[in-house]
Amino acid sequence: MENILAPAAKARISTPVIALALYAVASGYLMSLIPLMLPYYGLDSSLASWLASVFYVGLLLGAIIIEPIVSRLGHKHTLGLCLAVFAITSLVMPILTHSSVWLVARLVAGFSVAGIFVVVESWLLQGSPSIRAKRLGLYMAALYGGSAIGQLGISYVDVGGYVPFLIIGVLVCSSITVVLFGRCEQPQSESIAHLTAKQILKLSHAAIIGSIVSGLVIGAIYGMMPLELADQGIENSDIGSLMALIILGGMLVQPVVPWMSKYLGRTLLMAFFCLLGTLAVSLVMFDDDMRLMASGLFLLGMAAFALYPIAINLSCDNLEAKYIVSATQVMLFSYSIGSVLGPVIADHYMSQEHSLLGYLFSILLATCLYMLAASLKFKNHVVAGE
Missing domain, CATH: 1.20.1250.20 (MFS general substrate transporter like domains)
Incomplete structure (x- = not known):
């Protein structure tokens, strides 16, 4: 949704789509996990609404600020950086179980997620309108499909302890690996x-x-x-x-x-x-x-x-x-x-x-x-x- 569209022909889009799908599984699991784990860590359930809101504040800020970072680092490295930041903010939560730490972690996570969306969307919004529509459908299928799979983690893994966070960390690290080592053609920035x-x-x-x-x-x-x-x-x-x-x-x-x-x-x-x-x-x-x-x-x-x-x-x-x-x-x-x-x-x-x-x-x-x-x-x- 940002201003870094690419005109490259026959650009490989499997790398950002696969990376997005892996991220979506981890993110979907974490989104539903957070409200349920608050009592386990001795935090008030009312914190759930503030954690959700502060995440979207980060998303809002990231949507405004992330563009210069993408222009400077390029799509591939920006995506890898944002995924790494998301992983860190997730893994810090079971270690530092204070409401203020969790709020800051979710704020930073929202910022990183804005970067993920900006990079992947601008990567896919290439070519003619018909091609864009198909790629946008693929993007949404990967995002929502991965999120749906992530929700099932609650059914098969306990909401307490370190195991859920380790699973999330492994998924995001796998996504980073796909970005850094997968074959892809980055779009070239152009002014709009x-x-x-x-x-x-x-x-x-x-x-x-x-x-x-x-x-x-x-x-x-x-x-x-x-x-x-x-x-x-x-x-x-x-x-x-x-x-x-x-x-x-x-x-x-x-x-x-x-x-x-x-x-x-x-x-x-x-x-x-x-x-x-x-x-x-x-x-x-x-x-x-x-x-x-x-x-x-x-x-x-x-x-x-x-x-x-x-x-x-x-x-x-x-x-x-x-x-x-x-x-x-x-x-x-x-x-x-x-x-x-x-x-x-x-x-x-x-x-x-x-x-x-x-x-x-x-x-x-x-x-x-x-x-x-x-x-x-x-x-x-x-x-x-x-």
Whole structure:
């Protein structure tokens, strides 16, 4: 999503994709592990929301600052450096079990993850729009598929002790090895045009809101859902599987989104997925049956992870090619703001009857109504223009 696109032809993309997949397994495992391990290390469960938020603060800062590092070191070495930093911040947590240390570690981890995303995305966003779309689908499949596999670690490994962190360390080190020794052709940096403040204000408001809501929902799911499921009396072995179902839904919906875009406007499509998410949350909220819960969480994953790619495409409509990367930067910034606020706002719902599920229901329903209104307004505007 940054400004380091590459025009190289027939560039090898297997190296960054494999490295991303290995990182995603480790990161997905760690994301669900953190809220569950707090009591084991004598830390208050309320710290979970702050750990999630501070991670996304790091992601926000990294998205803004990482570009000069990539320009100076190149894609390959920057990716290796960011993966190494992520590994260090993960391994320090069981050694120094203080809330302040964990908060700093997750902040730095967020910064490093921004670098990972910037490098891999700019590596893959090459060539014609059709090639970019296919590579973006491959990128999301690797990211969400790896994250889904990572959730299963909770089912097969105890949440306490050093073993989970050793597994995470091995996975990230394997990713670094792939980057440093895998055959790859790094993209060459090239300058692109940046959107002015006036141009940014002219971007689709629905796209910006869609990105923010995506962050509000996904940030809360990653940061708080394991704790929500544990509070409902679900065993750790089942929590990992349910979290994997959420992310699996997000992975499987990716090829469906471009197909549906042919028949529905993007704003209306976001309304559809918000409605789907609302119905999915209702399944989980009002029925204790495990099969219905699993189905609801799967559908929730489809809804939550569909919003961001739709918002990016909407923001790039009618833009010159030289502005596309700058527009995606705005979307990443918007997503990061939502990701920072999501866990904190959701934490206030945890003491209420429906806790996190009530928060997700409220956010998705309100967004659905907004997108429907925005879609009708746009349709009326087009008709009036004709």
